[in-house]
Amino acid sequence: xxxxxxxxxxxxxxxDLVRRLVAGQMPQWAGLAxxxxxxxxxxxxxxxxxxxxxxxxxxxxxxxxxxxxxxxWLPRLAPLLPTALPEVVGVGEPxxxxxxxWSVYRWLRGKNPEAGALTEPVPLARxxxxxxxxxxxxxxxxxxxxxxxxxxxxxxxxxxxxxxxLRDIPAEGVDCDAVTAVWEDxxxxxxxxxxxxxxxxxxxxxNLLVDAGRLTGVIDFGCLGMGDPACDLFxxxxxxxxxxxxxxxEAVGVDDATWNRxxxxxxxxxxxxxxxxRTTNPxxxxxxxxxxxxxxGDQQALCIR
Numbered sequence: 001x002x003x004x005x006x007x008x009x010x011x012x013x014x015x016d017l018v019r020r021l022v023a024g025q026m027p028q029w030a031g032l033a034x035x036x037x038x039x040x041x042x043x044x045x046x047x048x049x050x051x052x053x054x055x056x057x058x059x060x061x062x063x064x065x066x067x068x069x070x071x072x073w074l075p076r077l078a079p080l081l082p083t084a085l086p087e088v089v090g091v092g093e094p095x096x097x098x099x100x101x102w103s104v105y106r107w108l109r110g111k112n113p114e115a116g117a118l119t120e121p122v123p124l125a126r127x128x129x130x131x132x133x134x135x136x137x138x139x140x141x142x143x144x145x146x147x148x149x150x151x152x153x154x155x156x157x158x159x160x161x162x163x164x165x166l167r168d169i170p171a172e173g174v175d176c177d178a179v180t181a182v183w184e185d186x187x188x189x190x191x192x193x194x195x196x197x198x199x200x201x202x203x204x205x206x207n208l209l210v211d212a213g214r215l216t217g218v219i220d221f222g223c224l225g226m227g228d229p230a231c232d233l234f235x236x237x238x239x240x241x242x243x244x245x246x247x248x249x250e251a252v253g254v255d256d257a258t259w260n261r262x263x264x265x266x267x268x269x270x271x272x273x274x275x276x277x278r279t280t281n282p283x284x285x286x287x288x289x290x291x292x293x294x295x296x297g298d299q300q301a302l303c304i305r
């Protein structure tokens with residue numbers, strides 16, 4: 001892989017390919033300006049199409065199923081949620097040497113929030129809790145199983161392997177013993193045995209949109225489905241500061257066991273992401289470092305109490 005390539009087998013689209021795809025399959029939009037949208041995303045590339053639309057194309061084969069999932073479920077979920085979701089306005093097929101399905105969406109206003117730079121962290125925490133609880137209340141049949149939505153133990157092998165990788169990268173300065181202690185504590189706790197709920201399952205800052213500090217949209221539903229409610233607690237540690245974290249926790253109304261699983265799941269995602277993306281995706285690596293600091297700080301505070 002090159003320094004700019006995140007995954008083996010990655011297919012890198014460019015402006016010209018997007019123009020050809022749109023012109024060939026959606027001629028009503030041929031001639032509209034096409035420009036790449038800078039993004040810390042790991043599975044898709046995005047291109048503005050004119051002023052009001054965005055083209056989203058998978059970078060890897062695994063992303064193709066995400067496209068189809070969104071095309072099926074987003075129209076059904078949107079009326080049930082308090083926050084704007086991507087609206088599919090065009091369905092694209094493989095062509096021009098590009099091997100996977102793709103979509104055109106309405107452009108949503110807002111920008112990605114950044115941990116440590118939130119202007120309205122407490123109101124944002126309430127907005128996020130409102131979205132998470134609305135997802136949980138959804139009652140639609142035929143739901144898929146959420147990506148990462150199963151028992152926490154399924155993450156154990158990958159998490160421990162990633163901790164081992166981080167031990168071999170001393171420049172990162174990760175306290176791997178402390179990370180291991182948090183993870184092993186979670187592994188000893190009672191396993192999730194409750195009913196599955198609807199989840200976004202990938203509430204990273206890059207999948208949230210804010211305007212004037214408030215949540216205006218949630219994007220990238222490629223991991224959606226039903227599973228452990230702890231999976232949608234990620235913003236508590238990947239975005240919110242301590243005070244807002246407590247507001248979020250109270251508003252989502254989860255018990256201690258679910259909160260602890262959420263913290264462990266967020267930590268797992270971070271320790272797996274950091275060695276994988278540290279040289280290819282600065283945004284993902286930066287957020288992974290943030291999560292590790294927040295989770296370890298959270299655990300230390302609990303021990304002091």
